[in-house]
Amino acid sequence: MLRRFGSSRDKSDMVGLLLLTLLVASLQAYLSDAANIALRKKTYASSIFSSSYNSSYAVDGAVSKTAAFFMSAGDVDTDPWFSVDLGGLANITSVSIYTRCDCCVNRTRNAELRIGNASITSREDNVNYNKMVANGIAPDRLCSPYSISMLTETIGRWVTFQNHNPDCTGIECALQIIELQVFGTVGKHVGTAGCCSGTLPGAAEPCMYI
Numbered sequence: 001m002l003r004r005f006g007s008s009r010d011k012s013d014m015v016g017l018l019l020l021t022l023l024v025a026s027l028q029a030y031l032s033d034a035a036n037i038a039l040r041k042k043t044y045a046s047s048i049f050s051s052s053y054n055s056s057y058a059v060d061g062a063v064s065k066t067a068a069f070f071m072s073a074g075d076v077d078t079d080p081w082f083s084v085d086l087g088g089l090a091n092i093t094s095v096s097i098y099t100r101c102d103c104c105v106n107r108t109r110n111a112e113l114r115i116g117n118a119s120i121t122s123r124e125d126n127v128n129y130n131k132m133v134a135n136g137i138a139p140d141r142l143c144s145p146y147s148i149s150m151l152t153e154t155i156g157r158w159v160t161f162q163n164h165n166p167d168c169t170g171i172e173c174a175l176q177i178i179e180l181q182v183f184g185t186v187g188k189h190v191g192t193a194g195c196c197s198g199t200l201p202g203a204a205e206p207c208m209y210i
């Protein structure tokens with residue numbers, strides 16, 4: 001049946017549809033917020049530019065244009081990395097990285113995303129122990145989430161993002177992240193081997209799978 005918009009019935013249908021759309025949108029926002037398992041977790045970085053660019057700003061939940069962000073030191077750190085400890089094993093479906101809003105999106109080139117069970121907290125740790133899930137990452141838009149979906153089942157506790165810009169000098173080598181979000185489920189008992197058997201792996205329990 002052909003319907004024309006204009007009658008009061010149609011208008012109330014449209015208002016209803018609009019309200020439903022808004023409800024679905026806010027529910028989606030709520031669910032995706034709820035599913036960001038990196039939010040306010042413990043973070044580490046190979047360097048920080050200064051204490052105003054602490055790695056913790058990359059998981060503070062703030063993604064606005066003026067939000068504080070993590071930034072590595074640049075010149076002294078040409079392959080900078082950022083790492084977040086999810087606090088337990090997680091089944092990860094995707095990772096979103098928000099780029100800086102005012103400039104410098106081209107500083108992140110040839111970056112790698114790794115996920116695994118080896119703790120990465122200091123420059124003595126070998127980032128390469130964990131599984132590479134994406135490489136050649138080069139976001140091209142300011143202030144946007146760059147999203148990486150897992151192609152195969154990915155279970156791990158540590159998420160590391162490392163820049164390998166092949167042609168940068170000085171501050172142009174810096175890694176900058178407004179927010180790094182990890183989507184998936186945390187705390188589920190998976191696997192049988194090693195320290196993760198029996199109990200849920202918690203932050204206090206050293207959990208190394210190399």
Ligand SMILES: *[C@@H]1O[C@H](CO)[C@@H](O)[C@H](O)[C@H]1NC(C)=O
Pocket residue numbers: 048051054055056
């Ligand atoms: C970064 O923030 C964390 C968590 O708030 C804090 O423990 C750490 O001392 C800070 N590091 C620096 C260098 O400010």
Ligand SMILES: *[C@@H]1O[C@H](CO)[C@@H](O)[C@H](O)[C@H]1NC(C)=O
Pocket residue numbers: 091092093153188190
């Ligand atoms: C991990 O998540 C994927 C996608 O949701 C699901 O298919 C898979 O069964 C999960 N694996 C485990 C061990 O829970």
Ligand SMILES: *[C@@H]1O[C@H](CO)[C@@H](O)[C@H](O)[C@H]1NC(C)=O
Pocket residue numbers: 106107165167168169172173
């Ligand atoms: C990014 O682009 C700017 C402006 O074109 C340039 O000055 C800078 O050197 C570039 N940085 C990198 C790391 O390629």
Ligand SMILES: *[C@@H]1O[C@H](CO)[C@@H](O)[C@H](O)[C@H]1NC(C)=O
Pocket residue numbers: 089115116117130131155156157190191192193196209
């Ligand atoms: C981390 O450990 C869990 C539990 O043993 C295992 O299922 C998972 O595959 C490991 N992750 C990686 C990236 O090796």
